[in-house]
């Protein structure tokens with residue numbers, strides 16, 4: 155049966171303006187990094203998550219060339235759904251993709267050259283069966299390619315009509331300022347920055363958030379649940395169905411004593427707010443006025459629903475913030491620090 159979207163989907167969420175642009179984004183975005191790949195099709199649960207998200211007003215889906223596994227399969231699987239069930243909703247959707255990490259063999263399959271970015275965007279469009287993406291990102295800062303060349307590639311993606319907006323991900327404040335200037339010189343706006351940010355990974359607070367505010371660039375924080383670590387799932391055992399068991403981007407070495415202490419204390423605070431820890435973690439990221447969206451992942455519809463229900467309580471008293479600050483401290487979990495340390 156063809157999917158028909160819930161007619162009440164736009165009644166609940168407060169959409170947020172992306173920097174100084176005309177684009178509104180939902181406060182929560184669903185990312186397809188994990189759980190949407192697979193050689194033939196995405197799982198039926200993942201397909202349900204896409205529909206559930208849209209039914210609840212999530213208009214933004216975030217992808218990248220190499221999401222899978224195998225690389226490209228999240229885009230291909232998503233493309234099948236774009237061609238069928240979601241086709242009639244294309245103008246209601248913001249679809250993003252990125253290029254920067256390893257995608258194909260040889261010298262033109264990663265980093266920030268024009269050769270790579272342009273070829274990768276063409277491939278992404280084919281896989282997703284789209285004429286254009288809404289946002290195209292430089293996925294990481296490339297210290298060896300002149301930033302002018304990466305800016306040229308992003309500008310070309312807009313001029314060629316293959317992207318409506320462009321963004322950058324995991325760039326430091328310094329490189330963000332440079333890239334913004336280069337894009338402006340090319341008559342292009344840098345729409346959005348996509349950094350990692352959560353209660354136990356707070357690097358953006360040093361200077362990136364204030365830079366983005368000053369430049370009028372939106373911010374979409376990825377991994378606000380620290381890949382699932384901001385939940386109670388790892389307190390006693392490593393559950394079978396979890397990212398650590400999948401042995402992918404999380405390592406059981408990250409489950410330290412100091413981590414467990416923090417999670418127990420943060421859970422108590424969340425309970426007092428009538429929230430679960432994942433819900434409080436999402437609301438907390440969104441407490442910044444210039445935070446456009448929290449970019450989450452999910453394994454099941456149940457998890458997704460729980461995350462979306464965070465929107466029932468998004469305000470914090472100064473007392474709560476103070477209390478949270480006692481425990482919301484760095485754990486060594488920022489896998490993307492190399493890019494943003496430049």
Ligand SMILES: NC(=O)c1ccc[n+]([C@@H]2O[C@H](COP(=O)([O-])OP(=O)(O)OC[C@H]3O[C@@H](n4cnc5c(N)ncnc54)[C@H](OP(=O)(O)O)[C@@H]3O)[C@@H](O)[C@H]2O)c1
Nearest residue numbers: 185186187376377378379380381382385396397450451457
């Ligand atoms: N730009 C970049 O370099 C970059 C890097 C990483 C991610 N991203 C983007 O950000 C998106 C989100 O990243 P992420 O998946 O790491 O985000 P996340 O929201 O921090 O983690 C998602 C994981 O948390 C767990 N989870 C979700 N809801 C839960 C709940 N209610 N209760 C308990 N656990 C819950 C699930 O893990 P289990 O599977 O263990 O249940 C889920 O897979 C990606 O899909 C991608 O679009 C971008």
